[in-house]
Amino acid sequence: MPQPLPPVSVLGLGMMGSALAAALLKAGHPVTVWNRSAAKTGPLVAQGATPAETVTDAVAASPLVIVCFTTNDNVTDALATVDLTGRTLVNLTNGTPAQARALASWAEKQGSAYVDGGIMAVPQMIATPAAYILYSGDEQAYETHRPTLAALAGTRWVGTDPGRAALYDLALLTGMYGMIMGVAQAYALIRTENIPATDFAEPLHAWLSAMLNGVVPGMAEAVDSGQHLTDVSSLGINQAAFANFIDTYDDQGVSPELFVPFQKLLDRSVAEGHAADGLSRLVELLKK
Numbered sequence: 001m002p003q004p005l006p007p008v009s010v011l012g013l014g015m016m017g018s019a020l021a022a023a024l025l026k027a028g029h030p031v032t033v034w035n036r037s038a039a040k041t042g043p044l045v046a047q048g049a050t051p052a053e054t055v056t057d058a059v060a061a062s063p064l065v066i067v068c069f070t071t072n073d074n075v076t077d078a079l080a081t082v083d084l085t086g087r088t089l090v091n092l093t094n095g096t097p098a099q100a101r102a103l104a105s106w107a108e109k110q111g112s113a114y115v116d117g118g119i120m121a122v123p124q125m126i127a128t129p130a131a132y133i134l135y136s137g138d139e140q141a142y143e144t145h146r147p148t149l150a151a152l153a154g155t156r157w158v159g160t161d162p163g164r165a166a167l168y169d170l171a172l173l174t175g176m177y178g179m180i181m182g183v184a185q186a187y188a189l190i191r192t193e194n195i196p197a198t199d200f201a202e203p204l205h206a207w208l209s210a211m212l213n214g215v216v217p218g219m220a221e222a223v224d225s226g227q228h229l230t231d232v233s234s235l236g237i238n239q240a241a242f243a244n245f246i247d248t249y250d251d252q253g254v255s256p257e258l259f260v261p262f263q264k265l266l267d268r269s270v271a272e273g274h275a276a277d278g279l280s281r282l283v284e285l286l287k288k
Contacts, residue, residue, distance in 0.1 A: 005029045006148060009062040011055060011078065012093070013040040017068035019123035020092070020152055025049055026127065027151035034058035036078075056082050064145050068092045072099040076106065085111035088141040090149070092117040092133065096170070097163030104137055104162035113141035116162045118169025121153055132156050136164035179208070181258050185249075192252040215279075222280035230278030238279065239266040 005028045010021040013035035024031045025047050033044050034052040041051040052058035059065050059082050067075055072095040079089075089112045091103060100116040107114035114137050121131035132154035135142050139160050142149075149155050158164045183204065190200045222228050242263050249256040265282060274281045 006064065006145075007032065007062040008148060009034070009052070009058045009065045010068070011035075011058055011065065012068040012070075012074075013044065014068065014070065015123045016092075016119065016126075018044060019126040020066060020068055021049060022047060023127035023152050024148070029148065029151065030062075032058050032061040055079065059084065059087060062087075064088050064090065064148060066090045066092060071095070072103060075103060079110075083110075087111075088113040088115065088138070088145055090115045090117060090135075090145070092119055094118070094169070095166055097166045100136075100163040100166045101161070113138040114162060115142050115145075116165045118165045118172075119153070120169070120172060126152055129154070134158050134165040134168045136160065136166075137162040183208075185254070185258055188254045189249065189252060192254060219278075219280045219283070222278060223283050228274070228277040228281040228284075230276075230280075232278060234275060235266060235269045235277050235279065235281060236275030239263075239270045239275070242266055 007030040008024050009032040010017060010024070011034050013021065013033060017035075018040070021031050021033050021044050025044070031044070031049045032052050033041050033049045034055050034057070035041055038051070038053075041049065045051050050061070052061060055078050059079070063086065065084075065087050067079075067089065069075055069078070070093070072091070072093050075091060075093055084107065089107050091100070091114070095103075095116075104114040104116065115135055116137050118134040119126075119131075120134065121128075125131040131152075133149065133152060134156050135149070136157070136159050139157070142157060146155055158168050186204055187197045187200065191197060242259075245259060246256045246263060249259070265285060269275070269277070269281060269285055272285070274285075
């Protein structure tokens with residue numbers, strides 16, 4: 001006869017928190033849910049979750065407590081007076097590495113094991129093969145609860161430093177937002193001539209995919225080796241050509257605000273003697 005799955009408490013039932021709780025319910029775990037606005041528990045209760053009247057009740061119900069709030073300030077506010085002794089706190093709230101380290105220290109003083117996480121998915125991707133969650137912090141607690149966490153998404157351990165998952169998370173999102181800024185600028189430019197964005201989507205997607213396939217691993221190798229010379233496209237060439245982008249944005253009535261900082265960085269790279277280097281040199285120039 002199969003053993004019953006361990007209970008889990010989920011605190012915070014926004015779109016992501018609700019998706020996490022639903023995935024645990026679907027996997028067969030007893031799930032206790034709590035949210036500041038109790039009405040949000042309704043859909044999950046209909047799926048079999050147990051609502052907790054207070055956050056104290058929710059924490060007491062399970063050895064594993066998953067938190068998914070808007071900010072890390074909400075985490076300490078909600079749990080300030082709760083007895084966390086013997087619990088494992090898995091914090092999937094988006095935050096900074098420094099916040100994660102501070103929370104880990106705070107949780108330890110409360111008698112709780114702390115694991116920080118970064119969700120690399122949107123709510124609709126939870127419990128699908130495309131989703132994964134980065135984890136760092138208390139490795140023993142992570143290993144103990146990894147089978148349960150696997151119901152949410154793929155699990156990727158990145159280290160015992162509690163801030164490491166947040167660092168990975170924000171770095172990955174940095175790449176995403178940089179891509180989105182470029183896509184938004186491209187669509188804004190193409191629409192100045194009334195070209196449908198849907199017509200432009202296929203060549204844009206193909207071009208970005210091709211560039212990412214070469215740029216991401218190639219730049220990583222250059223950064224780690226410190227060898228930035230290139231036979232592809234030097235900073236000097238990019239700096240000379242980039243004025244065409246700014247001028248075209250101005251001519252076409254598109255704001256250049258997203259790209260002016262890049263022009264300044266290219267100008268500085270050449271002024272500091274790196275004209276022959278590739279774009280990977282910019283990683284070094286971005287360090288304060």
